[in-house]
Amino acid sequence: MDETELLVKxxxxxxxxxxxxxxxxxxxxxxxxxFNIVRDQELAEEITQDVFMKVWNNAASYSSSKGRFFTWxxxxxxxxxxxxxxxxxxxxxxxxxxVENFVDILEDSTNLEKRTNGIGIKDFVNKLADQCKKLIxxxxxxxxxxxxVSETLEMxxxxxxxxxxxxxxxxxxxxx
Amino acid sequence: xxxxxxxxxGVLELYVAGSLTEEENKKVYENLLLYPExxxxxxxxxxxxxxxxxxxxxxxxxxSFKRLLMKMVDESARKAKVVPLQSKSSNLIQYTGWAASxxxxxxxFYTVSQNTEVQNQLDYTVSQNxxxxxxxxxxxxDLTNKENILSNIRFKDIVTVPLQGQKVSPESYAKVYWNxxxxxxxxxxxxxxxxxxGKVYQLWSLKLNPLTPTSLGVxxxxxxxxxxxxxxxxxxxxxxxxxxxxxxxGSESPTLEQLYTLGAV
Numbered sequence: 487m488d489e490t491e492l493l494v495k496x497x498x499x500x501x502x503x504x505x506x507x508x509x510x511x512x513x514x515x516x517x518x519x520x521f522n523i524v525r526d527q528e529l530a531e532e533i534t535q536d537v538f539m540k541v542w543n544n545a546a547s548y549s550s551s552k553g554r555f556f557t558w559x560x561x562x563x564x565x566x567x568x569x570x571x572x573x574x575x576x577x578x579x580x581x582x583x584x585v586e587n588f589v590d591i592l593e594d595s596t597n598l599e600k601r602t603n604g605i606g607i608k609d610f611v612n613k614l615a616d617q618c619k620k621l622i623x624x625x626x627x628x629x630x631x632x633x634x635v636s637e638t639l640e641m642x643x644x645x646x647x648x649x650x651x652x653x654x655x656x657x658x659x660x661x662x
Numbered sequence: 663x664x665x666x667x668x669x670x671x672g673v674l675e676l677y678v679a680g681s682l683t684e685e686e687n688k689k690v691y692e693n694l695l696l697y698p699e700x701x702x703x704x705x706x707x708x709x710x711x712x713x714x715x716x717x718x719x720x721x722x723x724x725x726s727f728k729r730l731l732m733k734m735v736d737e738s739a740r741k742a743k744v745v746p747l748q749s750k751s752s753n754l755i756q757y758t759g760w761a762a763s764x765x766x767x768x769x770x771f772y773t774v775s776q777n778t779e780v781q782n783q784l785d786y787t788v789s790q791n792x793x794x795x796x797x798x799x800x801x802x803x804d805l806t807n808k809e810n811i812l813s814n815i816r817f818k819d820i821v822t823v824p825l826q827g828q829k830v831s832p833e834s835y836a837k838v839y840w841n842x843x844x845x846x847x848x849x850x851x852x853x854x855x856x857x858x859x860g861k862v863y864q865l866w867s868l869k870l871n872p873l874t875p876t877s878l879g880v881x882x883x884x885x886x887x888x889x890x891x892x893x894x895x896x897x898x899x900x901x902x903x904x905x906x907x908x909x910x911x912g913s914e915s916p917t918l919e920q921l922y923t924l925g926a927v
Contacts (some may be wrong), residue, residue, distance in 0.1 A: 502731075502768050509727050514716030517725065522718050531725040535733055542734065551691055556708050557680040560715075591718050625679045626711055627718075632681045651672030657710060 494555050498545045509538055512556065516563045522588045522627050523567040533570060537563050564629040587623035589614075611657075618653035625650055668693070669703050678707045731769045738762040804888075811891050814848055815839045823903055825925035830907075831855065836923045838903045845897045851881060852890040854922060857907060864908045865892075866916050867900040870926070875904070880912040902926040 487495070490511070496504035516537050521530035540562050548558050592611050611619070620639060624630040636643045668674075676682050677690045694701045741758050814820070820839050827834035835853035840846075849865060857863055865878040878894050881887075906913075907920040 500764075500768070502772050506727050506772075509730070512712070513725070513727075514719040515712050517720070517723065518715040518718035521720060527720045527723075530720070531723060534725055535730050538730055539734055539737070551688075553680055553687060553691070554678060554704065554708060556712065557678055561680050588718050622714070625676065625681055626715065629680060631683070632676055633683075635681070647672035647676055648670075649672075651670070651675050654675055654707065654710060657714060 490555065491550070494545075494548070494550075497542075498548070500542075500545075505538075505542060508541075508555075512559050513538070515556075516559060518588075519560065519563045519627055520567040522591060522623075523564070524570055529570065530567075533563070533567050536566050540566070560626070561629060564627075587619060588627050589619045589623070614653065614656055617649070618656065621646070621650050621653050663693070663697075665697055665699050668700065674700065674704050675707055678704060678711055731772060734765050735762075735769045738765040808889065811848060811889070811893075814841065814846070814893075817841060819843055821927060823925045823927050825903060825905065825923035827853075828921045828924055830920055831922045834922045836905060836925075838925065840896065840900070840927070845895055847878070847894050847896045847903075848891055849881075849894060849903075850891050851884065851905070854884075854890075854905065856885055860910055861907050862910055862912060863905050863922070864912045864916065865894065866904045866906065867896060867898040868902040868904055869899070870901045875916050877912060877914075878903075880908070881905075882910075900927060 490508075493504040493507050497508055513534060517530050517534045520533040520537070521527065524530055524533065537559065541559060548555060552558070589611055614622075617639070621635065624635050624638060630638065632643060632646050635641070635646050639646075641649065673682070673686070673690060677687065682690065694704060738758070738761050741762070820841055823838040823840060825836040825838065831854075833853075834855065837850040837853075839848040839850070841848075851863065854863060863881040863884055865881065866875045867878050868875050876898050878896055878898075881892055883892075884890070902925060904916065904924040905922045906916040906918070907922060908917060
């Protein structure tokens with residue numbers, strides 16, 4: 487059992503320290519996913535809060551046989567964020583979100599100056615093929631299934647897998 | 663199974679994303695349990711996706727774990743208040759009450775243990791600080807002491823008297839710096855061995871014709887003294903200085919068989 491698995495097990499026993507550790511590990515990812523969907527920092531932080539409250543309350547329902555703990559959190563995040571966008575107040579305020587993806591946030595230069603995490607990533611995200619950007623957006627940030635991606639991008643089902651792997655491999659150099 | 667081919671297929675990337683069907687997902691999980699290389703690859707992908715998604719988060723955040731806990735306490739307190747009005751089930755009231763107290767307890771525990779940790783760190787820092795202060799004060803006083811000695815030795819009217827090692831201890835040596843105007847001598851005994859237990863060095867002022875020794879005192883802090891320089895008052899018209907080894911407390915007259923060093927002015 488590695489450290490993360492141990493933390494998850496302790497979280498399921500309502501260990502608040504384990505909760506804090508896991509929170510530390512994933513909070514930025516959760517906020518990142520949420521921010522990309524709602525494009526509002528305050529709202530993204532509210533969503534992050536909601537996500538971790540769900541994580542605490544529903545930890546017992548997670549099982550490693552269903553997937554990675556990280557994947558479980560990603561799912562909760564996307565669902566929580568998408569639920570928020572369905573609220574009336576939200577859709578009035580942000581109409582044309584559909585055309586944007588995570589790359590805009592990284593490319594937003596005013597934002598990027600403050601963004602210590604993003605600085606190294608910007609360069610090679612820019613170099614990614616447009617199709618890669620779309621794939622990563624749909625698969626990791628939006629939580630599309632393989633089939634949905636295949637339909638949206640009009641790409642054969644099997645190609646989605648290999649193409650996505652290659653795209654992610656492009657990112658490998660600087661992220662590790 | 664060809665592990666490399668399996669990895670190359672890109673199925674693990676979709677597994678981490680949660681984009682596979684339930685059936686495919688189950689299969690991957692089974693393979694992960696069988697092949698550690700696959701599990702390692704999954705962890706690599708996961709860490710990459712964690713960094714990528716985290717990079718998109720705004721940097722200046724108001725959000726913190728503490729806030730989250732406070733919100734959780736708030737929520738459960740609110741539920742505990744609202745639910746009884748809507749529900750007649752006493753079990754539910756009990757349950758939410760317990761839930762609230764659990765979360766509050768958890769929060770308190772967290773806060774208290776955080777505080778204790780901070781307090782411990784603070785205590786440690788304070789004690790370290792005190793230690794440093796003491797060391798600093800010690801160093802300052804040592805320095806003043808040394809500067810004092812140095813300025814005395816450099817004084818122009820100082821008479822320097824080297825004392826040579828004698829029969830019992832030919833290797834020994836010492837040096838007297840005599841300020842006649844101030845009736846003060848500094849004796850540097852760095853070149854003497856530590857006296858054996860129960861014995862002390864005694865410094866003598868000598869007149870040569872006839873040989874008249876006058877005790878200038880015992881160097882009873884010889885071992886403890888760091889720089890081995892002693893400041894002693896000398897009102898005698900000394901013609902020579904000698905150091906002998908004497909029983910503890912010193913002697914009336916020098917034991918000449920135990921004369922360690924001697925030097926004439």
